[in-house]
Amino acid sequence: MGELFRSEEMTLAQLFLQSEAAYCCVSELGELGMVQFRDLNPDVNVFQRKFVNEVRRCEEMDRKLRFVEKEIKKANIPTVDTGENPEVPFPRDMIDLEATFEKLENELKEINTNQEALKKNFLELTELKHILRRTQQFFDEMEDPALMEESSALMEGNEGGRGAPLRLGFVAGVISRERIPTFERMLWRVCRGNVFLRQAEIEDPLEDPATGDQVHKSVFIIFFQGDQLKNRVKKICEGFRASLYPCPETPQERKEMAAGVNTRIDDLQMVLNQTEDHRQRVLQAAAKTMRVWFIKVRKMKAIYHTLNLCNIDVTQKCLIAEVWCPVSDLDSIQFALRRGTERSGSTVPSILNRMTTKQTPPTFNKTNKFTSGFQNIVDAYGIGNYREINPAPYTIITFPFLFAVMFGDMGHGVLMTCAALYLVIRESRILSQKTDNEIWNIATNKLTFLNSFKMKMSVILGVIHMMFGVSLSLFNHLYFKKPLNIFLGFIPEIVFMASLFGYLIILVFYKWTAYDAFTSKDAPSLLIAFINMCLFNYGDVTNKPLYRGQMGIQIVLVLIALACVPCMLIVKTMVLRRQHLWKKHLGTQKFGGVRVGNGPTEDEAGIMDHDALSQHSEDGDEHAEEEPFDFGDVAVHQAIHTIEYCLGCISNTASYLRLWALSLAHAQLSEVLWTMVMHLGLSSRSGGGFFGLSIIFAAFAMLTVCILLIMEGLSAFLHALRLHWVEFQNKFYTGQGFKFVPFSFESILEGRFDE
Known part of the structure; x- marks a missing residue:
């Protein structure tokens, strides 16, 4: 069949790039995305290559940007995506970018450190406020004659029946609510019942300054007699990570301290609000240019990584590279090299020479949005040998035909066509939507x-x-x-x-x-x-x-x-x-x-x-x-x-x-249907009674029949896939080649392969 439906003719070419123009030339080739660089230094350690320092600097900038991005996501600030594809910065611009990212990272870290310290201070003052409020109630309750008699009897009984008047000491603090039962049992056992514990829950949860989690806590006060018991109580409190606070003994002193604490809390709240406003302004400004920064840094890193694949001649003035490229795109590659040379300001042109080799070239099949789906079906079986007939063009015809034969329903076919048309029309908007990673991680x-x-x-x-x-x-x-x-x-x-x-x-x-x-x-x-x-x-x-x-x-x-x-x-x-x-x-x-x-x-x-x-x-x-x-x-x-x-x-x-595959698919589909339809409908408070429940059940039943019962569509697809892989392709398709992976910024930014 001659050249019909075969992979592209490839050639091995040698590039001679002047040192001052190499960066810009590789940048232009990355934008073109039509050359695959070979590693000419396979025996050289990655840490010993010429541009390893530049790669490290790019990785450090990327790390700082990821830190800022994490802070932006934590603050629920949307990142602006204008679809802009910025040009690669010149090497001399790296210093300015590094200074910008360094300043931004240090500013955010300083804000976070100050904010955490302020929140810690705010937490301590809030806990002290609750202690002062609750301990006053505890002391008022202790003045109850019946309670005083009970505590005195408890202390005297455990001290051998001594009738001398007791002078009780006390400590007050705050502890996590879930630790109260264990904390109380430990106090009783270690102190042999010679302590008296009172505790009350704090209604509102308190924010942990380190993690930001909401924690439920309780205020407690422990009465005891003697320094020995005091030391035991403090050690137990330390072991249970309870926070102890100084609490005055007289009501007047407690009242004065509470007034001072409330004043400090109000002042601290004002400072916290100002700090948070400043943090929001910094993050919002960074969110506007975050995507552009990421593109610039990752393009620079890709260029230096590619330059490390080249050889340097003895004069240190020229870089030598070997690339696989399609013969039909040689003119475009030459034009990209000229653009790179002109952009760098060099007067010496870059040279591209075709080489003769006995090595097997990579396989490259040009595709578009329509044909790429069928090419992926073929490539999933195996990458074709170089210049082997590509089954994908035939698959474009035979795959839908065999699918239609097995599916065999015009009505369902119309519905599937409408769904596909909707996806085609909304393609750009669907691809631009960002999905929250944390739901999907679960x-x-x-x-x-x-x-x-x-x-x-x-x-x-x-x-x-x-x-x-x-x-x-x-x-x-x-x-x-x-x-x-x-x-x-x-x-x-x-x-x-x-x-x-x-x-x-x-x-x-x-x-x-x-x-x-x-x-x-x-x-x-x-x-x-x-x-x-x-x-x-x-x-x-x-x-x-x-x-x-x-x-x-x-x-x-x-x-x-x-x-x-x-x-x-x-x-x-x-x-x-x-x-x-x-x-x-x-x-x-x-x-x-x-x-x-x-x-x-x-x-x-x-x-x-x-x-x-x-x-x-x-x-x-x-x-x-x-x-x-x-x-x-x-x-x-x-x-x-x-x-x-x-x-x-x-x-x-x-x-x-097959037990595993079918069981897993059925279970997941069933759970999704129940969660997204019946569960949401039944848990909604705005339901319309029996009428609304009937509509929800009808929708659930229809989706169950369509998804869980009428699965011939999926079955037809899988069987058509098997027919093409086994009965069809193995008659002529070896599928033992290796794929052409060009150096392309588009592929790098989309994450289609690791650098």
């Missing part, structure tokens, strides 16, 4: 947990189900009295499966018990561990062992599993042949286990079929009519059975993963 974590859990449960259920099926074969062998199938069939099969996949189940349960939700990310991969086990690969440092002695146990288990294969493949075939020869020479006798002629010993007879032994005892020396025995056919049949079983253990186990 959903992702939950989905990740269910994904891993259900996948492992599918494997467990699958292996148990298969082992149960193998176990049922034992009852058949017993019923038909075929001990040979038990010893050389059932036992090797169950041992083979238990040694490999039964052990895998044990590892799954062990991992669940040994690693909790916080340490599971550091746990070794069971899949990699199982593959390494089968390959006897124990030098993988990236996957640490699960337990001590794992290597020895796994080697023994694999050797046992491997030993089962010749039992099923060779030993059984040879025993069947031995039985045939024994029946053929039936006239021989055996006495007391001593073999005469070709007769079997008692040990051999123990594993022979019951039919053969009974035939020997009934027919005596008379030769019964023998069934035809072809050793080759029996060997081939046994080999097929053994290979099918061993490979089937793997493929069937993987097949059970």
